[in-house]
Amino acid sequence: MIKLDDIDVMVLEYFIQYITLTSYKFSKDTGIPSATAWRVFNRLSEFGLIKKDEKGFTITARGVVITFLNTKKEIIRKRALSLLKKLWKYEGEEEDLGYFINDLCALLKSLNISPFAICFNQPITVATMLYNNIDNLSESTKKVIASMFLNFFPSTELGNGCKLIVSFDNEGKPYAIAANCKKEGIRLNYRCPELMEKFLGRSNDVVLRRVY
Structure with missing residues (x-):
């Protein structure tokens, strides 16, 4: 070690x-x-x-x-x-990154994994690891994860300017894995009230990917 x-x-x-x-x-x-x-x-x-x-x-x-x-x-x-904000090209608050790192360390400790085992040079891998343990994360950490997802994965923009990474739940209802909402800001696993109407209404113009 x-x-x-x-x-x-x-x-x-x-x-x-x-x-x-x-x-x-x-x-x-x-x-x-x-x-x-x-x-x-x-x-x-x-x-x-x-x-x-x-x-x-x-x-x-x-x-x-x-x-x-x-x-x-x-x-x-x-x-x-x-x-770190510069190296990761993160556009949010520095304080949020502190919560992000502290939540990651708490997760690693619970799994008995050393921080030295993690490649922090690719933040998306860290964000994905934390996303899989979303129930124990602070709101600041969720904001960081959502921002990293939006910057890394393909997204869709609604007519009102909201940027979303869309998926579907087990009932077939659409939701945003990550969203930059004009009203609510950066959100993770966001149930956008306009998603059904404004996204599915344009379904012929975009490609939807069902995620299970």
Whole structure:
């Protein structure tokens, strides 16, 4: 099982602030021996938390999440969410991402799965995992999932401008797996009152996919 020590976390906290960093600069700033810094950088790279590029090393989305979970510094947690929002191209509130990550950790803990087993570089996989456990999620997390679904999967737009990913329940009634409703905002598993009339009325113009 992968475990981070204090120096590992310190390095990741530096990456949250600088994004791209060299082991030389880290060693110079902290006084930690260059050989130790180089060893830690390479170790974190093997874990997929940072990656080597032309300018040194750059933190990955996976590294940002792991830093968020391991740091004790609130300012680092806030910066981590801000950075994650950019890396994931999430258009909602940073605070919602915090709920999203915390709900995921609660789920992983209940399943006895380490966060290191998750590839956070592809947020849609994380969103799908959480969607399958929707009953225990916060409203903020549901909003994040809905937004990620809308940005990843094909959707349909109603005449009033609402954007939907449409499916059908066991009774054959349509509902939105995810919706960006002009009235209700971003919603997950939304029973849109206009869906039956405005979507099915245009059924000859769109392709419906029944999901069981």
